[in-house]
Amino acid sequence: MSSHTDLPVRVRFAPSPTGPMHIGGVRTALFNWLFARHHGGTFILRIEDTDQKRFDPDALRLITDGLRWVGLDWDEGPEVGGEYGPYIQSERLQQYQHWANWLVDQGQAYRCYCSPERLDALHKQQESGQERRGYDRRCRDLTPEQRDQLHHENGGKYVIRFKMPIEGSTTVHDLLRGDITFDNDQLQDLVLLKTDGYPTYHLANVVDDHFMKISHILRAEEWIPTAPIHKNLYDGFGWEPPHFAHLPVILNPSGKGKLSKRTVGFREGGQQIPVRLDEFEAGGYVPEAIINFLTNIGWSFGDNREVFSVQETIENFDLSRVNPAGGKFPIEKLEWLNGVYIRDMDPVRLAQLLKPILENAGYEVNVDMLLRAIPLIRERIKVLPDVIGIGGLFFADDFTPPARDMLIQKGMDAPRTKTALEESLAALEALPDFNAASQEAVIRPLAEKLGLKMGQLLGTLRAATTAQEVSPPLFETMDVLGREKSLARIRQAMAVVSE
């Protein structure tokens, strides 16, 4: 065990409840979870609802449902409790207020009376010129008289800002990248406590990570610039900071920038790709494929394998195999992997997943028949909804026969097609046992007798019984369909060709 895991491993996934789960968030959660499970540690879910403006009351449920759907269970957090709770930040406000004021008392933080309007004006001015961005520290060194005056002018409203060191530099150790050093004059006097009494992310994060005894912070790369800020906060409190590792971001597959729900990615051809976890679910991706896929972005198994179970991933997971470089979202690979998992899935479970999709498409689903059809259709399905196009034929009660063009194969005409159908019908009707093997035994010789190529005869029959250009093989299809339906469809086809 490496030195950074000497302490009990406690990691957290700390989403903000502002909307649906994003696939990038799922990846962050997954890596935390894998790390915890590998080290026999604790995986904590913490809800960072400190922004009242962006709060979405549905988001908590979307997060917990999403995590459960992909199989990421948490040991402490909402719904499960734990001894370091509460795990929802809005229920911990006194904590943050206490520690913000503690810093003020220590002279490490100060009350700032600058209005949002003044700050806006300041930022606008900075953006148009060459000046340094950020707060100008106007309230950092006020005299008691100035402070009293501003306090009155503002009706007692203020925020608490941290006194960032101005000189020197701050070095943060990242487990994936080594030391990262920032000049302190680049750091801001960030707000710790807002006017409404809520903490900012920075304060809440540091206080909670400390009191929840978080050992490792595994978060996305976009947080690197806040690491020195947090380091200084830990120093200010006199607390030992956790270990940091910043995970690479997932980039848009074709567009620019990171994959986000705000800049949705588009595949070649303008097709939209899923970004939110519920979109993946609706799109017919299965959880184990999504998990396997996500582990292959930014991490690799160690040998040349691409397909492996969650259990194997847990056994193998190691931060040293995380690739610090960000990468694009390889959606084609997920489609392939999804197909792999569908082909490998327990038929009963696959049937459970497929049934509602077929029903939503208007089919009445007989589960026995679905179970028998699954071996025929599963290897033709990449995403679950593909079942409609490839397997709907088994459940069509009022079957619509194919058009003449589909029935009449290459090199054939209507009369010959009609003859072929009639002869086939007669041969099939005479079968005492209607199964794939017996059908094949009479149809194959029939092709020769009629002077047709195998592809022509079978093509016509396949069109007749499936009405699909693409379908499972003929004999197995008729076998599952049964004598009655198969023969009825051939008769329907004869009528079409006779017209």
Place this chain on the structure above:
RNA sequence: GCCCCCAUCGUCUAGAGGACCAGGACGUGGCCCUUUCAAGGCUAAGACUGGAGUUCGAAUCUCCAUGGGGGCACCA
């Protein structure tokens, strides 16, 4: 504008100084199988961003350039 991170086939990646004329996977092309479509098997094309160093030796170390990404809120 300033700061930070990253850099191997189209894409996801293996590679932690000699084992690399760089391996795997997806995708793409070809062939085989074949009643369509898949699945499967075989196969082909395809990359170390550039330049200086260090070294007997560099995809691997250092620096610079370039490119890509992230950040600079009373959002997280």
